[in-house]
Amino acid sequence: MKIVVAVLQSFSANGLCARAVIDELMRRGHEVTWVCNREIDDSVSLPFVDYVRIRPRSIDYLLARFEGNRLATKIAIAVNRVGMLRALRSWPLISKRYSKRVSRAVVAASLDADVVIGAYTQLDAIIASHEAKKDNPRLRFIAWYLDSFTGGHGPRFLNAEEIKQRGKRWNRQLLENADAVVAMESSRRFHEEHCCDEPWFDKLRFLDLPLLDINEALELRPNVGPSKAKTIVYAGTLPGGIRSPKFFIDVLSFIPDESLRVLFVGDETNRTLIEACTKDGRIEMRGRVPHEEVSRLLSSADYLLTLGNRLANMTPSKIFEYMAFRKPIIATYPIDSEPSLPYLERYGDALMLDERGDPAMAAARLVGYLDADHEPISYDELKTRFWNNTPSAFCVLVETIGGEDGR
Numbered sequence: 001m002k003i004v005v006a007v008l009q010s011f012s013a014n015g016l017c018a019r020a021v022i023d024e025l026m027r028r029g030h031e032v033t034w035v036c037n038r039e040i041d042d043s044v045s046l047p048f049v050d051y052v053r054i055r056p057r058s059i060d061y062l063l064a065r066f067e068g069n070r071l072a073t074k075i076a077i078a079v080n081r082v083g084m085l086r087a088l089r090s091w092p093l094i095s096k097r098y099s100k101r102v103s104r105a106v107v108a109a110s111l112d113a114d115v116v117i118g119a120y121t122q123l124d125a126i127i128a129s130h131e132a133k134k135d136n137p138r139l140r141f142i143a144w145y146l147d148s149f150t151g152g153h154g155p156r157f158l159n160a161e162e163i164k165q166r167g168k169r170w171n172r173q174l175l176e177n178a179d180a181v182v183a184m185e186s187s188r189r190f191h192e193e194h195c196c197d198e199p200w201f202d203k204l205r206f207l208d209l210p211l212l213d214i215n216e217a218l219e220l221r222p223n224v225g226p227s228k229a230k231t232i233v234y235a236g237t238l239p240g241g242i243r244s245p246k247f248f249i250d251v252l253s254f255i256p257d258e259s260l261r262v263l264f265v266g267d268e269t270n271r272t273l274i275e276a277c278t279k280d281g282r283i284e285m286r287g288r289v290p291h292e293e294v295s296r297l298l299s300s301a302d303y304l305l306t307l308g309n310r311l312a313n314m315t316p317s318k319i320f321e322y323m324a325f326r327k328p329i330i331a332t333y334p335i336d337s338e339p340s341l342p343y344l345e346r347y348g349d350a351l352m353l354d355e356r357g358d359p360a361m362a363a364a365r366l367v368g369y370l371d372a373d374h375e376p377i378s379y380d381e382l383k384t385r386f387w388n389n390t391p392s393a394f395c396v397l398v399e400t401i402g403g404e405d406g407r
Helices: 015-026 058-065 070-086 097-111 123-135 160-174 187-192 246-253 272-277 291-298 318-325 341-347 360-373 377-385 393-404
Strands: 002-006 031-037 050-054 117-120 139-145 180-184 204-207 230-235 260-264 283-286 303-307 331-332 349-356
Touching: 002 015, 002 097, 002 123, 015 031, 015 117, 015 341, 031 097, 050 097, 097 123, 117 393, 123 160, 139 393, 160 260, 160 291, 180 187, 180 393, 187 204, 187 360, 230 291, 246 272, 246 303, 246 331, 246 349, 246 360, 260 291, 272 283, 303 318, 318 331, 318 341, 331 341, 341 349, 349 360
Parallel strands: 002 031, 002 117, 031 050, 117 139, 139 180, 180 204, 230 260, 230 303, 260 283, 303 331, 331 349
Antiparallel strands: none
């Protein structure tokens, strides 16, 4: 089959999901076109994939162009906030001109395709895929909600009810001609409670973030007992109000072990982290780095760190990539409904620390965890427990939807 994938931010967490799925689709012999934003560095491309690159919104270009320049980043974010205020009435549609660019590219790429997959975020990809289906009725359209839209995160000037109602209105229009709507398992309860009367509800399929790529998992030796040096690695961003390193830094302050090394990768603008690096030589941070370098750092770590977020419907994509390395995982969580917790419990080898607790007591638990033996989970067991988190699970659905009319 020829498959068009519209995942616009190729270097984002959703871009990693697209990359994993496209890799698997190519292994299965399909022809794939990826519609995405033109990036500052387009050199990291998948072989044999046809790329259609479009001019991004100005904010995306500026943030990439001036990454590492804190003053320029702050100015760009301030300008973007003004633009967001101006677009508040039309949210989640931010830029009509950008959305039209996306739609033109996706419609043109889909003229001779069998399946088009539009991923949220950004909503522009769902709009474009909807338009492609209107222009080519034989096309199969899969709406892929990697992030929560209805019931998800929105501008601070809109309350939760307004965000939900806007999401419902947009979905009624855009999903009218969808052949399947794929949402994350973490959003199942919300959809079943709030969307069961929606006309697209019967098209809904629940999968998960497809980042548990068993094909890339490494052979590991058991992590045995105390050793001279232990490295803990966190990979990801630290958006304010959603995820914070403060609790873990506080916990670390109660552990005198100078042989520990804690590396934060992906965000060098977090003020709490910047201050911690100046006070504690064990803590290091790096900004955004290529995914291949992130994978290398994760594979060389002794323990992987995940910091819980405050949005119950937003499962961090990194947790599944972490599990593919089959290493011990240290996790903090700020709310009881933190979406990573069920996955970590199923994974087994994870220490979960409540951010609302006493950092000194958490430090004692962490020391015990670091001193314990850890045997990696087997490939077969990992695949059995987390099938819906493999790229194969999503690709099976694509092949089923694409083959329903006998093509």
